[in-house]
Amino acid sequence: MFSFFKKKPPTPEPAAPAPVAPAASAPKEVATAVATPPQVAPAVAAPPALPVAAATRAGWFDRLKLGLRKTGSGISQVFTGTRIDEALYEDLEAALLQADSGVAATEFLLLDLKRRVKEAKATEPAAVKALLAAAVEDLLKPLERPLAIGAASPTVIMVVGVNGAGKTTSIGKLTRYLASADQKVLLAAADTFRAAAREQLAAWADRNQVEVISQHDGDPAAVTFDAVVAGRARGCDVVIADTAGRLPTQIHLMEELKKIHRVIGKAQAGAPHEVLLVVDGNTGQNALAQVKAFDAALGLTGLIVTKLDGTAKGGVLAAVARWGVERKRVVPVYFVGIGERVEDLQTFNAREFAQALLS
Numbered sequence: 001m002f003s004f005f006k007k008k009p010p011t012p013e014p015a016a017p018a019p020v021a022p023a024a025s026a027p028k029e030v031a032t033a034v035a036t037p038p039q040v041a042p043a044v045a046a047p048p049a050l051p052v053a054a055a056t057r058a059g060w061f062d063r064l065k066l067g068l069r070k071t072g073s074g075i076s077q078v079f080t081g082t083r084i085d086e087a088l089y090e091d092l093e094a095a096l097l098q099a100d101s102g103v104a105a106t107e108f109l110l111l112d113l114k115r116r117v118k119e120a121k122a123t124e125p126a127a128v129k130a131l132l133a134a135a136v137e138d139l140l141k142p143l144e145r146p147l148a149i150g151a152a153s154p155t156v157i158m159v160v161g162v163n164g165a166g167k168t169t170s171i172g173k174l175t176r177y178l179a180s181a182d183q184k185v186l187l188a189a190a191d192t193f194r195a196a197a198r199e200q201l202a203a204w205a206d207r208n209q210v211e212v213i214s215q216h217d218g219d220p221a222a223v224t225f226d227a228v229v230a231g232r233a234r235g236c237d238v239v240i241a242d243t244a245g246r247l248p249t250q251i252h253l254m255e256e257l258k259k260i261h262r263v264i265g266k267a268q269a270g271a272p273h274e275v276l277l278v279v280d281g282n283t284g285q286n287a288l289a290q291v292k293a294f295d296a297a298l299g300l301t302g303l304i305v306t307k308l309d310g311t312a313k314g315g316v317l318a319a320v321a322r323w324g325v326e327r328k329r330v331v332p333v334y335f336v337g338i339g340e341r342v343e344d345l346q347t348f349n350a351r352e353f354a355q356a357l358l359s
Contacts, residue, residue, distance in 0.1 A: 060346050064356040067309030067338030071099050072357040074312065075132075079125040084117065088125065092132075099315030100284035105322035109135055129358055136318065137354035143321050144350045145332035147274065147302060149183065154231040154239045156264055156271035158224075159304075160257060160294055161278035163245030166306035166337065168197060170278050171242050172204030173345040174304075174335070179208050183237040188227030189214035190260060191244040201242050220244065220256060221263040228267035241272070248293030261298055276334065278304045284313035288320055295331060304345075306337040314357065 065072075075095045078088060089110060096106040109132070116122075116131040149155050161167040171187070178185050187205050189212055191197035198214050205212040211234075213227040224241045231239035243260060246253040264272045277294045279287040287305070294300055308314050317333065324330030333348040 060343070061352055061356060063338055063344065064336075064346075064352060065359050068314055068353075068356050070310075070312040071308070071314035072359065074098055075315075076129070076358060079129040081125055084123065084125060084128055088128070089114070096315060096318075098312070100313035100319065101315035102285060102288065102319030102322065104326065105139065105315075105318040108322055109139060109318065112138075133354045133358040136357065137350045139318055140321050140350035140353060142325055142330045143303075143317065143333040144348055145302075145334070146347060147334045149178065149238060152268075152270060152273050154186070154228070154236045154268075155273050156228055156231075156268060157238065157240045157274040157276060158243065158261060158264060158272040158298075159240060159276045159278060160243050160298065161245055162247055162280075162290060165245065165278045165280040166304075167245060167278040168200045168204070168242055169340075170304045170306060170335070170337065170345060171201065171240055172208065173337075173342050175204060175208045175210055175240065176342050178238055179210060184235065185210045185238045185240065186227060186231040186234065186236045187212040188224050188239060188241040190220040190224045190227075190241045192216070192218045192220050192223055193244065197242065197244070221260045224260050225263045225267045228264055228271065232268065248290060248297070254293075254297050258297060274301045275299060276302045276304055277331075278306060281305050281308040281314055281316065281336075282311040284311070284316050285319065287316050288323060291320060291331060292323070300331045302332050302334040304335045304337065305333055305348075306345075308336055309338040317353070 075092070078091045078095050081088065092113075093106055093110055096109060097103070101109070112135045113128070113132050116135060117128055120127065120131060122128050122131060159167055159171055168191075175185050175187065185208070187201055187210060189198045189201045191201075192215055195216075198216075202212055202214065213223060213230055215223050215226075220243065227241065228239055230236075241260070241264070243257060244253070246257070248254060261272060261275070275298050277291060277300050279290055281287065283290070291300065291303065303320070305317065320333070321330065335345050336348050336353070337345040
């Protein structure tokens with residue numbers, strides 16, 4: 001999950017992690033990872049992992065396998081035969097496309113797989129399946145990047161997405177992780193025109209014992225501005241703004257998101273430091289279209305992919321990865337979600353995902 005270290009650590013804890021290299025002029029809390037340029041977090045060595053993540057990660061792989069079974073079953077069925085021939089590759093191409101991997105990623109994976117099969121002199125379909133898992137892992141590896149927290153004080157995170165993607169729930173889970181790492185979090189209920197959204201965010205704030213800035217029928221940009229100013233005044237480490245869900249085709253509403261983005265920058269120079277898009281894995285290739293549209297409007301820094309347990313279209317991550325590599329600017333997947341529990345939102349790991357998909 002996240003990795004943090006403190007400039008002035010408290011008394012040593014019983015299970016001390018590996019020592020951390022000092023950071024130059026470190027803020028109150030500094031993450032180990034680099035987000036997207038131009039922000040660069042100080043490099044550190046083997047920092048401690050988030051305690052909650054360490055406790056819940058053990059069973060994550062099993063839950064991920066179960067969650068990806070709808071996507072992976074169609075691909076795995078290709079390898080039930082006994083021959084490696086052109087028919088196998090044709091069936092695999094169809095399975096990858098049905099999983100919404102997209103044409104570009106599917107073509108890339110097939111060419112890469114054929115190369116691996118030739119180099120390994122593989123003769124059994126099971127061996128080819130293992131080579132495909134390695135190819136998927138390498139394709140997805142650029143998406144694997146941890147969220148950087150602490151290079152700015154407060155770190156301001158703007159969360160966007162369409163209605164129903166699980167945006168507010170993901171914010172609640174993210175808040176829990178941050179709070180568990182001793183980060184002081186302030187939430188901004190910038191979805192001001194939907195009472196249910198404010199109530200849901202307030203419920204998460206109460207559950208996580210954090211504060212929330214909210215207004216009834218107020219201007220979303222004004223709410224976010226107030227939250228950033230309040231976060232700085234109250235010594236918060238992170239401010240998370242929950243914005244109203246909207247389709248990227250709703251131009252006037254997308255302009256409102258741009259306004260919120262600009263206003264956050266006025267409240268704190270260089271902010272927002274992260275612009276996260278929450279996408280529903282059920283939407284397949286439409287998820288990639290959302291990534292492209294929101295990135296063009298706001299300059300995304302990361303993704304949260306939810307509801308992978310209810311879809312057969314989890315291959316869209318391959319499409320997102322290939323799109324990013326081709327344009328030479330990848331939007332990383334910070335988290336993937338496969339359930340409703342707090343522990344069902346975890347950091348994305350390319351190897352885990354590939355192995356779970358083809359287990």
